[in-house]
Amino acid sequence: MPNPALAVSVMDPFNLPAAMDGGTAKVGDGIAYADGLRNKLDVYAPEQRGEPRPVVFFIYGGGWSRGERGEYEFVGRALASRGFVVVIADYRLYPEVQYPSFLEDGARALRWVQDNIANYGGDPNRLFLSGHSAGAYNAVMQALDPSFREEYGVTMPILAVGALSGPYDFYPFEYNEVRDVFGQAVSPEGTQPINLITSESPPMYLASGTTDPIVRVQNSERFADRLRAQGVWVTTQYYDGFGHMEPVLAMGAMWRWRMPVLDDMVGFFQRFGAFPSGVPYLAVAPEPPQMLPDSIAPIDQIVSQLNAMFQPIEE
Template sequence: MDPFNLPPAMDGGTSKVGDGIAYADGPRHKLDVYAPEQRGEPAPVVFFIYGGGWSRGERREYEFVGRAFASRGFVAVIADYRLVPEVRYPDFLYDSAAALRWVQDNIANYGGDPNRLFLSGHSAGAYNAVMLALDPSFLREFGVTMPILAVGALSGPYDFYPFEYNEVKEAFGYAPNPQGTQPINLITSEAPPMYLATGTTDPIVRVQNTNRFADQLRAQGVWVTTQYYEGFGHMEPVLAMGAMWRWRMPVLDDMVGFFQRFGAFPSGVPYLAVTPSAPEDLPDSIMPTDQILEQLNQMFQPIED
């Protein structure tokens, strides 16, 4: 992920205002905070959860996402969480809930408004985000009372039981109630609005997973917006959040527009969408993105048939 985090490949006008802040004891319990350089009134907060099949990933790899949200006027928080095989379901969800308690208690000191909280995530992180929004027991455990105004989920698995692949079995196979691990089984009319985006050719989490989840949300009267990016796979939606690949799809502005609908900026969006540079305008050292994408996709097993 390093090429996407080089300074020429990221959004300017943003700052990393918190680096490696501990939200609990342990090396995997740290978080980073990003914010616009120009800050005035308290800003809406996005808590972004990265993916990696619940077995890999680091917050530093997603600096480009934190700065992308900051470029649109948000305070963004990206937290590490414990991974398989050190832990299994539901411990990684409890870690994210603990990080949200830190947000509730501290984000005002970094320019964020805890009453305008949005969750976002990619792949396994999208699963984590929607689970925190659907199952109140995780937040209740840590005394989190902030309202979740909306969720923006990219390439997420929401209905993948029975567990067919080793990576998923390792994360969820020991759960006493495996069907209770599935977001599609936890939907109620109290769920927050959800933006669900996916590439139409995703081989890791197939598009039908988003279709089924969206249908069940609508059946319960939950506001859901689906966005299908034609011809793209699993990693492209999250990579296109960053400045270097934003020319490929408008996923950042689609998600920000959705958050705006549900109260991100009551006085109007302060940052306009900017047409990004074409890839040939970037330095040669960060050009081979297609090869990088192929390597990233090869790291993942499918999550569902």
């Protein structure tokens, strides 16, 4: 079992009720999508029900070796506040498993979405994938390598992908953390998203901080260039002066004033059919808070702690 104590204590401030979006509800808690302690998921939705909503399947990061779905409640509620039904699933981690088991788990969770999300107000025919860091890799791989979805009978179309701070071109494996997870792959080059692009790949929104020390911004740039060369629609957003964790933290209400990543991603999803009758909210750029509560004041210190938990993924 992973030891989430540090991660939970560091991420807690972003998941305080006062730090998250209102008008949202956790409508599914710890639902099993397969056998196994890690194979559970949560579902978030707007409080106001009505017509079926588009679905975002969000995958958190953690170097494929740590992470818990509860740490990203703030992301689930952020996207739910914009009108989406959001699924966040745990998946098996190293050292319990190596590549490609976590991708198989993602496909199994997507099969649960296909079979069940209508019961939670979601439209399985308006599916979007999103992820951060290793989770961005997982999301992009689900979109680019159909074999995982085919194995579990997933036939839902993926309309677009929103990927934050993700590694897409990191072979040869220079660092132990990556070598441990991917080193046994039969075809190392086949683990790399940049090698799997076809003209049929779904549209992608790629965002990164320009000073990311874990996955350098050039990784997204190379991936975007290859996508464009194949005729795939790609939108890139490089947030000046920000590092690895900041883009996903800015999805949440507490840090949204730092960068417009949530509305950039939602706007991209809208371009590809999220809300055929129009976006059901008015985006308002939040002002920086004048004073943060004592419990969440040392935000820069928290971000430094989070960044220190990661090792570089690529040179």
